[in-house]
Amino acid sequence: MALINITTPDFGGATLESDKATMDLPATEAGVVKEIKVKVGDKLSTGSLLMTLESKGAAKSAEEKPVKKAEEKPAEKGVEKPVKTSTPQVLIGDVQSTTDIHAGPGVRRFARELGVNISLIAGSGPKQRILKEDVQAFVKNQLSQVQTSSLPTLPAIDFSKFGAIEIQALSRIKKISGKNLQRNWMMIPHVTQFGDADITELENFRQAQKAEFEKQKIKLTPLVFVMKAVAASLKMFPTFNASLDSSGENLVIKKYIHIGVAVDTPDGLVVPVVRDVDKKGVAELAKELAELSEKARNKKLAPADMQGGCFSISSLGGIGGTAFTPIINYPEVAILGVSKSSYQPLYQQGEFIPRLMLPLSLSYDHRVIDGADGARFITHVGNMLADIRNLLL
């Protein structure tokens, strides 16, 4: 099914739309549309008359004589030209570069005038049609990036003036992740919310299960329980399981839960992604995590192993520290840092009792997530971990 869209009275052309593609149908001459000869539902074939057109500069008083056939010559005064139609198949073949782009001619012209490559814009209209507002939002977004990239650069310093030094090249991973970390740190307004989870019961359970899991060569660490708690919380708070689209005006909410886990390797940090965490049990997750971190440390991760994450977890719990401010892993909108658990005196029913507390640090993109939701999310993760029966629900 093809639709014809007439653009403006000051005629630049028409648009031919099929379900999959939109193509400009340029006029053979500039002018003003005098009469449109077709209406919605009309069946057209090659050579059908679409409209009469008065070319620019022609005398206003000129008598209009619509020309029926494309081959006919325009009248000398008040020239009227038919705009030829064609079958969509012929045009689609002719204009391959615009096949996947769904935008009207006015929007295309607007983008052209601004020098914007329309294929870089995500459309927010029906069937991803690119609207004028999408072009404006894209330009706004690009401009804000240009403004940020004109920040002053850091001065070079000769440290050898102050003492002996040695130059050590950064690893390839560090160079790549460094660029991404810097971009994310600069471009995303981060807020870090701290909290903790009482994992006393969880730890009792883990210790009770540990030997049994070891028989199957599975190392059961607190991290897999954190992954399950995060998966449950992402279901409860869908804006955490989302990304901003390229215009920065819409949220893409994901219906799957893939979680990236930061792995420390001798060459630097990598973040393999564990898929469908909500659908897997702790044993399966522990096995997969061990396989992925082994692959990471042996430089065997494929690009696909590190793609598609919805949220990341960075656990320094095996090392130490009390809290930190993790950097969001774009295009995700939040990341959870996990530090080392320790016994803390908790005041309960009139006395202090020792409870094993797990420190949590949640960084989130403040453009997407409000402080109240940040606090709710971290509290929910804490509640899930405090009573792991919640994870079964």
Ligand code: CAO
């Ligand atoms: N509190 C206390 N102990 C913890 C803990 C926590 N939060 N998390 C793990 N541990 C314990 C484990 O239980 C294990 O002890 P046991 O063998 O006695 O059970 C020990 O610490 C070592 O755990 P691990 O680090 O081998 O395993 P893990 O599942 O916790 O983590 C992995 C796996 C791959 C995430 C981890 O090895 C790693 O690379 N962490 C570093 C990530 C990183 O660098 N992040 C920084 C990003 S920001 O720059």
